[in-house]
């Protein structure tokens with residue numbers, strides 16, 4: 001493992017001699033060597049899906065950098081001024097300083113437009129990467145003990161990320177952002193009992209007031225980024241403390257972690273990746289226009305553009321609001337606006353609560369209190385995977401409903417019919433998705449078992465003396481076989497005891513019964529991996545299959561995870 | 569019961585064959601190949617450097633309103649040089665790591681996340697000692713009074729926020745009042761019934777929006793203007809009188825089939841704009857709530873609940889359309905006190 005012996009001792013190298021002074025000076029004061037000793041060569045496992053979190057991290061850094069640039073010129077003020085800048089169509093127009101300064105950044109500050117566009121693209125990428133990262137954590141079971149707290153931190157990052165994005169979107173005070181704020185105003189008003197108070201306190205009076213943009217600015221450039229930074233830091237610290245999860249495979253166990261050392265390989269790859277993300281967003285900023293505020297014009301509460309859309313990550317919330325029937329009721333002399341409150345406030349809160357409690361619910365169902373460092377393939381947790389896909393389907397339906405007007409015109413459909421399809425689909429499609437996904441998972445499990453027991457199809461067709469054709473199977477290499485079986489068995493479920501040892505009704509019997517039911521639902525139909533006996537049996541069969549085992553040519557390089565032979 | 573769900577031991581079908589043998593890369597075994605890779609990567613960094621220089625040239629040489637293939641030439645040049653350079657640096661570093669840096673897979677053992685039992689016991693002891701020595705348990709008076717004062721400290725924190733904004737007020741009223749003229753939203757000119765054809769829709773504002781003072785300065789501007797518009801904006805439509813079925817008490821709210829409604833959606837307040845002449849339906853572009861203007865602004869589809877408030881119309885001495893009162897119903901999105909406020913409005917009229 002340790003290969004230090006091959007290297008020249010650092011004290012004897014040129015760099016070592018030069019660095020000894022300043023490094024020594026620092027270490028005298030900070031004792032850094034103690035920390036660095038454990039971490040500089042820390043091992044990180046590799047897999048493409050582990051990059052998703054990195055994309056989120058680096059786009060956050062891009063947001064910080066470009067955001068600082070924008071603050072040099074942006075003026076968060078709703079005071080009316082007359083425009084006399086480079087964008088001639090607006091010459092002499094009255095607008096807020098916020099909008100004017102956004103035009104100035106776009107038209108009069110060299111590079112301003114580029115940085116604005118990078119900032120906006122990076123925001124869209126940030127949230128997308130975060131969601132993709134969250135899905136990978138979900139579907140591989142990476143959130144299981146001991147990583148539940150990091151999952152919760154992640155949910156916090158996700159929710160704050162959305163708020164941060166929305167706050168930023170509102171700052172330029174153009175027609176779209178004002179329309180978005182109007183929506184938020186309606187949403188705040190819909191909060192039972194205290195809605196009007198919250199509205200007046202947040203907006204500093206009646207909508208739109210002249211406080212909301214300065215206040216959102218403070219939240220957007222100070223409050224939320226500071227919290228995000230703290231949470232990202234905690235997220236990374238926990239990652240280092242727990243060490244990254246890894247995929248099962250030869251030599252990879254629950255007790256170790258196999259991969260490349262942080263210094264130099266992992267640090268170089270991750271650091272290089274930052275430049276890739278930054279470069280990628282910069283090219284987007286160069287080539288793809290985003291949020292051209294001068295097309296929309298300044299905010300005017302009596303104007304709206306048809307087909308106005310929020311940023312993509314708010315689409316599902318928008319869709320929930322569009323799907324909701326117009327329910328409102330009056331009791332206790334108060335108005336209760338369910339039509340806004342349930343989809344807008346309830347929808348967002350519901351999403352985060354469900355995400356936040358899921359690891360604990362699953363733990364309660366399975367009763368599994370062990371630490372887990374090996375990831376699960378989604379197929380090996382069919383019900384979890386199916387629940388995840390059902391959730392994504394519901395999200396997708398809501399998201400599509402957020403563009404129902406655009407879809408209706410695109411597909412020449414009646415908007416009311418379309419809305420009804422979404423209303424029903426929101427409840428029906430996830431159920432279908434659940435059933436289909438679960439079937440697929442179990443089918444894949446069966447295919448895995450087959451590959452373990454009967455090997456893979458070589459593509460060699462044989463003709464038997466009787467004239468029948470068959471395809472030759474060859475056993476998978478041991479490493480492959482091991483990888484496919486390196487996961488937990490399906491536990492044997494027991495019915496909870498109805499009575500205790502003395503025949504007295506057990507105290508928690510009700511709760512236990514419920515749990516047993518959910519547990520059965522969770523594990524039902526899940527295929528267990530073959531036993532040692534199965535494998536032994538199959539080996540004999542495969543080996544002596546019509547008398548001669550399959551010869552594997554010299555060029556044979558093993559098979560890929562999907563069972564296809566690898567050729568170089 | 570939970571811990572019984574352990575996998576049955578030793579039924580594992582396949583033994584762990586252990587870590588695969590190390591695979592050498594072409595660069596590890598062929599020094600010429602390694603040199604070639606090194607040169608390639610170095611070129612990426614050099615080109616990146618040139619691109620960054622190019623960025624600076626572009627900054628000083630390209631004019632702000634030059635265009636290139638329809639793009640702003642500056643934006644294009646800045647983005648391509650910066651983005652291209654950054655990508656090259658990134659790809660170069662990653663290639664370096666992948667192809668040339670040592671690629672020994674290492675194995676590190678994990679440690680339990682939990683601390684050891686001894687540590688836990690030691691910490692509990694220390695905490696206990698702390699509690700004991702502070703007398704936190706033994707001196708309830710001092711403890712409770714401290715807790716009490718801490719709880720009260722919450723009050724100033726909340727009270728301090730009081731001046732974030734005024735208390736809710738004035739949500740019932742708009743600037744409309746008896747005698748105020750309806751004016752065109754774009755031109756500010758007052759509207760005569762004869763200006764409007766059947767089927768036509770005009771976006772309007774209360775006359776006060778365009779009023780100027782003695783110096784010719786607008787009376788309303790800035791935030792105040794936006795606040796007024798976000799409640800008092802209207803639409804004026806002319807329908808055939810036989811297509812309108814006014815509910816009781818509204819029979820004389822129109823003038824020759826000309827009716828006036830709030831433009832502000834009762835859902836979350838978008839200005840409503842899509843008018844279908846044939847059906848008299850008005851569709852909100854934000855969430856597609858649809859209101860039937862022939863039937864007193866009733867909601868016929870979508871998430872809005874309350875009908876669009878209608879403004880009673882009349883004609884002044886000069887023949888211009890005027891309001892006969894403020895809106896008898898509350899405009900803009902619902903809020904908790906709406907039911908109460910509506911009652912007050914009803915009592916007033």
Ligand code: HEM
Nearest residue numbers: 050053054056057134142143150151154155157158244245
């Ligand atoms: C600002 C946003 C975020 C950043 C910058 C970020 C970054 C990262 C990075 C770089 C890793 C290690 C590499 C990887 O596994 O991809 C990681 C791990 C993790 N993240 Fe995030 N993440 C963010 C949001 C989230 C969200 C939204 C969740 C879930 C709700 C989440 C849950 C986790 C968990 C549980 C781990 C540990 C996974 C493991 O070790 O396999 N993170 N995060």
Ligand code: FES
Nearest residue numbers: 833835836852855
């Ligand atoms: S604001 Fe009109 S439907 Fe939502």
